[in-house]
């Protein structure tokens with residue numbers, strides 16, 4: 001680890017995978033890592049145009065980037081694409097399990113099908129990514145997993161009833177903490193719990209402006225405002241952190 005603090009934030013020579021990289025938080029994280037010098041594997045499931053544009057911009061700046069179409073709720077696709085990333089880049093230093101979906105529905109109205117879909121993306125998706133990335137980390141003897149959870153994993157989010165979404169986030173937060181212990185000899189694992197951000201998922205309810213005002217900063221977060229935190233967790237600047245769950249919510253959960 002370099003002693004100069006700014007050098008600790010550099011990602012030159014590192015390879016990062018980001019899931020859900022076509023939109024919102026994932027796209028912002030992929031940009032942050034590329035700006036810090038990492039080679040980035042962008043995993044996306046839809047919005048191919050956005051991913052292609054990111055690849056172009058990164059390449060213009062001399063960063064090696066590649067896009068992979070992966071449905072994270074399908075374990076065989078996850079496993080195959082981990083191998084494809086290794087074939088392309090040779091190793092994985094950082095894996096950000098960020099893809100997710102938010103279905104806001106009371107449980108009394110939720111169909112079994114919708115319930116299963118929510119669980120398959122937010123829970124299975126993170127478990128599959130962690131499992132196959134973790135096998136690589138173990139073999140390499142190093143690795144860094146960051147899981148995008150939510151402040152909804154800590155609190156019963158008030159604007160809408162979404163018990164299953166909230167509980168998927170409680171699952172991945174606790175799962176990440178358990179992995180920090182399980183993988184202690186070869187990898188760090190940390191969790192990011194965002195509050196309200198201005199992504200597709202964060203756009204929404206009619207009373208939402210009232211809700212934003214309930215945070216200490218009194219506003220929604222801009223998606224670029226996650227970049228510094230993810231870079232910190234991905235880099236040597238956070239070398240003594242593992243199993244931490246960092247809330248970034250403008251002071252909502254206080």
Ligand code: NAI
Nearest residue numbers: 020023024025045071072099100150196197199200201202
């Ligand atoms: P977004 O909807 O802009 O992006 C989500 C991404 O996940 C999309 O690119 C989508 O294609 C991808 N995705 C969905 N299902 C997938 C699947 N089966 N396989 C692969 N990719 C899939 O939303 P946002 O806000 O950027 O969400 C990113 C993460 O942040 C999610 O895990 C979300 O739960 C979490 N989050 C977001 C908050 C917000 O206010 N925007 C608040 C707290 C957490």
